[in-house]
Amino acid sequence: MDFKTIAAILQTEQDAGRVLDCVVPLASASRSHVVGIHAEAVPVPYTSATGFPDTEFLQVSSELNKERSDKLKALFTQRTQSAGLGSTWQGLESFSGDSGLSGLASVRASDLVIAAQREQGDGSADIGALVYDAGRPVLVVPSDGPIVTSFKRILLIWNGSREAARATFDALPFIVKAEQTTLLIIDPPETFDESSDQAGADIAASLARHGANVSVSVQKSNGDSVEDIIHSRMDASGADLIVLGAYSQSWLRRLFFGGVTNSVLRSGKAAAFLSR
Incomplete structure (x- = not known):
């Protein structure tokens, strides 16, 4: 599509x-x-x-x-x-x-x-x-740097939420054409019913059926902020597009602590694809 x-x-x-x-x-x-x-x-x-x-x-x-x-x-x-x-x-x-x-x-x-x-x-x-x-x-x-439109390396932030699912399937036209899509899952025991080694397996398989080349990366935060982990992984992976389910946290938590969505919107170095 x-x-x-x-x-x-x-x-x-x-x-x-x-x-x-x-x-x-x-x-x-x-x-x-x-x-x-x-x-x-x-x-x-x-x-x-x-x-x-x-x-x-x-x-x-x-x-x-x-x-x-x-x-x-x-x-x-x-x-x-x-x-x-x-x-x-x-x-x-x-x-x-x-x-x-x-x-x-x-x-x-x-x-x-x-x-x-x-x-x-x-x-x-x-x-x-x-x-x-x-x-x-x-x-x-992004506000500066080169403009990329043929996204080859995609970083997909997956937490099992409704917003993440919406963003993932909205981004399918880009995901199926990318050379590599990495599903980044941070602290899965807190967000998934399934075990850590199975986190993201269902969504990865679903995307693979569309012909996408998908890998899953599970990471513990170990006290680091989710925002810092995402930005660090983007730099390390050379991702030219981040796919994110926007505003999946409660409005009260965002009010007091901010959120991943606002961080990406303010300081992302690559293009960001957001849905909610």
């Missing part, structure tokens, strides 16, 4: 190029239709010294928003047309100005969503909220 409709979240001029560098090759390989989504924040009126709305501020803000949106639309149109891809542009306005959340209707009608990794305070779309609300898999492009 290929991804036939891809939604590209283009929040800023800085992230748009990297997102399209990922979108265009993937869409070309599958002859996908690409939906470009960009939202601007509705200008909020300020009260002038005379007590009336500052209409000059509103006009300037609207003009700047239109200029930015037009630039992104032109870039999107040029890149997709040059590649011979069918495309649709969604220029939106919302109070938040968040392209991912403002475009949920189009996102939920897509096979795959592609967005840029969010840097703290850089004005990017809230990818965590997008992953949580989309109902569709989200491929997150």
Whole structure:
């Protein structure tokens, strides 16, 4: 199965190029239709010294928003047309100005969503909220480094959860084409009913029936954080894609202790494929 409709979240001029560098090759390989989504924040009126709305501020803000949106639309149109891809542009306005959340209707009608990794305070779309609300898999492009679209080595984080199962099978188009997929299972006695030496056997066999080349790696944390183990394994294995079931922990634990999903979204060095 290929991804036939891809939604590209283009929040800023800085992230748009990297997102399209990922979108265009993937869409070309599958002859996908690409939906470009960009939202601007509705200008909020300020009260002038005379007590009336500052209409000059509103006009300037609207003009700047239109200029930015037009630039992104032109870039999107040029890149997709040059590649011979069918495309649709969604220029939106919302109070938040968040392209991912403002475009949920189009996102939920897509096979795959592609967005840029969010840097703290850089004005990017809230990818965590997008992953949580989309109902569709989200491929997150790292903020720096080379853009890879033919994923050869995949690291699949497996904990037996519903979210992990969803991400695994959503990522099948990539997994079956990869040279190697490693199922990383951390502390299986705490998350599995089966014994440590059998952890992951069922899901590995299921993926192998699709033709995937799968191996299972079981690791004890020994006091290390799951986030550190994952990042260390990614570096050691040379993985160019991590597949993760997002937000499988309770919201209360994430609030106080953070979580693997947020760590991957902030600091991942490779592309991340997330579903929930």
